[in-house]
Amino acid sequence: MAASTTISEGPRRPHPLEICAALCAGALLTLMLLSNGMMAAHTTPIFASLTAHGVGSVVAALLLLVFWIRWPARRRGASGRAPIWAYLGGISGALTVIISTVVVNSSLALTGTMALGLAGQVVLALLFDCFGALGLERRLPRRNDLLALASIIVGTLLIIFARGNAG
Structure with a gap:
């Protein structure tokens, strides 16, 4: 999908629930960084990353299962498949965890x-x-x-x- 060349008139006002969700995500990011840093201090940054992504994968799989059972009609988004580059987010996530677990202990x-x-x-x-x-x-x-x-x-x-x- 090519980048759109139109310039938007401006962003819409965020819903209070969106603001709350973003604040919660930031707080969870801090908790993740702290726990991964502690794991890295006692093992290695790569082991901490592997542990974090392993536990995250299990939690994501369980949530996916719950949502598929609860709402079977919503198994795929309306637009079909994501672009191929969207699957590379895990690479930046893994690198973020590894780098931050080193830096948080500096x-x-x-x-x-x-x-x-x-x-x-x-x-x-x-x-x-x-x-x-x-x-x-x-x-x-x-x-x-x-x-x-x-x-x-x-x-x-x-x-x-x-x-x-x-x-």
Whole structure:
């Protein structure tokens, strides 16, 4: 699927449930990073990644089974099959787990790792939106997007470099 060349007029307002779900996903990401980092500290980052993805696969398979039994008519989305590149998400997931389990046990610690990870996510998301990468609708960044990115970067720098010895 080629990237759309139209530029959207602007995003719709998010539903409060979507905001809550995104906050929960962020909290779960932090919990995942902490548990994987602890596993890596006691074993290796690759073993921690394998364990995380193994447990995740079992949970996903059980959820898939429950949803298939509960809603058999919804087994496949309305558009059919996903594009082939969509199946490569597991590669970035595995690399994320391995890299973050190493970094969380460094001087960055959990907070610095999460802050830099958030900054990286926002930068890449803005680039994907701007260029319409991987089939996304092309959307040029607005002033508020760039101000938000600047705030995230400043906050990240404060978290990493302004750590006092107080406490």
